[in-house]
Amino acid sequence: MKYIEIYVKNALAKSKLENTLYALNPYIGCEHRCVYCYAPHVLHINLEEWNSVVYVKRNIPTVLNKELKKKEGLITIGTVTDAYQPAEKKYKITRRCLEVLNKHRRKISILTKSSLILRDKDIIKDMDAEIGVTLTTLDDEKRRKIEPYASSVDERLEVLREFSKTNRTYAFIGPIFPDLIMPHLRDLMQILEDIGVSYVIFDKFRMKKGMKIPESLKDNTNYWTLKREIYRIVRNFTIPFYFGW
Template sequence: MNDDSYLKGRGAQRNTNNKFSAYSNEFRDDFLEFCHLEGEIADDNKTQYIPIFPKTIVNKVKSPDVGMNYSMNMYQGCEHGCIYCYARNAHEFWGYSAGLDFERKILVKQDAPVLLEAKLKSKSWKAETIVMSGNTDCYQPAERKFKLTRKCLEVFLKYRHPVGIITKNALILRDLDILKELSAHGLIGVNISVTSLSEETRRMVEPRTTTIKKRLEAIGVLSAAGIPVNAMLAPIIPGINSHEILKLAKAVSDQGAVSMAFTLVRLNGAIGEIFTDWIRKALPDKADKVLHQISECHGGSLNDSRFGIRKKGQGKIASQIHDMFDLAKRMYFKDKKFPTLNTGLYETYRDGQLKLF
């Protein structure tokens, strides 16, 4: 990173305009000069936690290629700052930017455990795995303060309801006690994201995430405790981490992961602009090559929104990535399989244990 303007500790390097807003903002040179002369800070780069109070917490997932039917998110926005994150666009619906606002304005659903319990007590609800972090990481830094993920896990355990977790933070080990209890009933499946084995790469593309070492250790601890772990090698970014597939697969398999999956990066909505601005500052010598290779995987564009194709890509580079992934599965995940979670206990526990009498 040889650009003096690079904002360290964040993924996005600026706020892009919100497509739903008639207004835009920019840091003008005259304003920055005024701040300098007055000894003021133009941007303190601090994270804000903003409470919000939605009426529901469990969302029906309508996209047919996501691999889940229901998700819930205790937080909107994510301080991890992953530069490629598809969830950035959702921040625009709240009136914020998909850029720095996504990483610095974290919306906190403080009633999440109450809303979840109301959903599970509903007479019309049929047990089906609900995935925490379908949008933003449930173990992002905000969780240390608010503990909403832990409280929601307690609700899932109370009602013996299956739950999935997607995270890239070793903070999940804080809740190992609850996870073990859920696992004893076949109620939990964990997905750990491991994007690279290089700390330098991790710091650039996922600046405020857990180190690779600690993520691998988390897979090992969870697996040793009998908790099934799927490793998410995602996203694969041509020219950045695409050469690591075999080494990544071996590393997560060695730690006990029972399955793995991957997605090919796609830069939908505002993310294309955010990623392009970032890579020209973070990796100026590689920027054109990486952007061209991503485009080659999506028919000449940085994004392809077609279901079933958008996460897989097309073309020679995409085919090479798929072939490498298939080889990695044959080498390191033969005869391994992620289990189906248990939906059979919920009906008994929906109303406590009254049905037993």
């Protein structure tokens, strides 16, 4: 993996996500190499470059500090890249951004697949912060085939367990590949309920140009039928749940 340090003029970007005003992405590119990643398509970046080069926004904490004096509203961290990918262990750009956001007392939401976020619990626990963790299966062997360099399933569940003690948390179950998640859904919901997760979001897989998806996972699912099946299972639990389609 190659790291290239860059300097940016803007830290926050207007977000199209529901209930989110701004997106903050400390890096361009991602080391997790998830086969279903949509970011290269959205940003018009070659997939090979996305998976092999990470651009590190060295000055983004300083730029963020200036922008926060004029911009209000919920900020979501890691909308098109994981803010806690391995580069963060070296550069600590996300941590520095959190220090700035905490100073300005801003409300934030973070979505990650990395247990590295536990390093920053000393900051996050006192913030108005919501922590989300992506889960696609309970089978870690299968997880490695689609998210080869992300944290293990157990590590992600530990993130939810720890942050549920201090913050609002959610599990993002998606993109849904039925063969990977449906055999485990009841067990997963029980685990999440025992942990004390605040809510769960389900979202479907959306095929994008350039994705290298295994044939067995390619999108031939009737998602309306699947939605009914998910509802039938999860309605028996107390956790609020929502669908992204």
